[in-house]
Amino acid sequence: MPEDDADRDQRLAVVVAKPRAQTVIDALTDEGVYDADRSVRSWDDDGVAVPVTAPPQTVDVREIVQQVGEPRLRTLEDHLRQRGWTDDELDAAPSSWAVVGSVVLVDVGDAPRPEEVGQALLALHGEADTVLDRGGISGDHREPNVTVVAGEGDTETVHTEHGTQYGLDLAEVMFSPGNKTERARMGDAVEAGERVLDMFAGIGYFTLPMARAGASVTAVERNPTAFRYLVENVMQNGVDRNVQPYRADCRDVVPEFAREARADRVLMGYYEAHEYLDSALDALASGGVLHMHEATPEALVFERPIERLEAAADDAGRSVEVLDTRRVKGYSEGVAHVVVDARIE
Template identity: 40%
Template structure:
């Protein structure tokens, strides 16, 4: 890998430079970052390619490796550290309650706040304090592609801005609602970091009491979204689209709620990612009429 050497604390500031190869991940060690360089630009060195990793699954949030499920063996943990050389490795045991607070075990190194880059967006967060839905990358990109400039969008479970920011960058006017005050503070910082302050109105509290007016699109990125469908349907019109997340197919229950609100619905169900044995994280695209 052709790379340039920069101080690790300067890494975030250089990632938008023209010479950076953003198809590859920087290598950070001992306070130094080796940043991949595009063809045609100067590089300090040519690092040897790493062998293909075939170990325990993980994902990187900033420079922290995040695991889910059972605790890794010592060998699995060592393989992860050797592969991605993270600042720390954490295991998320579960997410608690409506605020989706992570129950976290630090397995290696240190954890804390990170600056995570994904698909051209910046997310500042602490993965030990708030949820980060890394597995939803394709869904975030899909929402960004579906949104049209000028749409009025409600994001009922905004978190740190997973969907709000891509929607706003696509030209929507977004009403972002988040009940967790810690996640809400990161949401506000991420709105600023992604230069969408003029297109996102953020409010902290229960989304059921914050919905206002009529929306063209409603993002419902919580597995308990069905329980708030009646509230969402009070703020849509014929032609509005709701994106309702669930564990398993929820089409029949959604169709029933839509009918109770006086609408008909065209529903398309999509699998987002595997959630567990015989269970899928689903999203239902619901167009009301």
């Protein structure tokens, strides 16, 4: 039976706090009641109205309301066309971006009128309030280069994925949305009570899901800003009993760590991790598992990191059993972000 005008104009939405918007959208999608044909809209000073097809049964919300709902412009191209962009201009528009908490991260590249791109992304993602054009990562502390292109300009946010909350300032510390699956994987990989060393902990990218799974994690980070967020995130996620944070160079922590008891698992979530393999092997117990990340040219994917690991193990008088290899994402043109998991005897 066709909808009448009243049915189309008055539909349901749930009101939630803006910081929860993306988490709620994911939960509503899982329940099958998120209405992707309408836009998320601002509701009051700190809330947004998320469109639904029926009242949710499993998701906590502030209230259920009637919302006037215009059909959603479903893509960035739709929004830019509405702003008068030509086909040639659309060819230069970004094809991918990521929502991190209340911030949209995008590489604007050569797109004309970056502010219009930002405004279109805010219209597409009603749960966001700032759009950042992201450049590269530079410096010893792996600091991001970002520019505000639209919105409020607030770069500090809380991002939630798989139940883990990450507080961070995207203008101060790096966050890679493409590592989402790998972060979840590490939470699944550990056993309760395992002793883990996270040599490059950052804000707790991998530390937090492992600690939430019951592992005892020594988390080392030398960037003072990232370390501050690491400590705050440990408290926010309620895992302070499971995490021992150090603001230091991991090579300075390993000797003391190894004297107490070696790790069941060592995580090296840094693209130049091979430079620290001697320390990682010193920290790892016999039979322990090493997770080594690397940015590898496509022609050398898996071959180079495995060779580097085997050479370092040989120098330490140890053996390597490769358990798994994974491509996480593209790192740059012709370069892949890969991980090698290996048991070290």
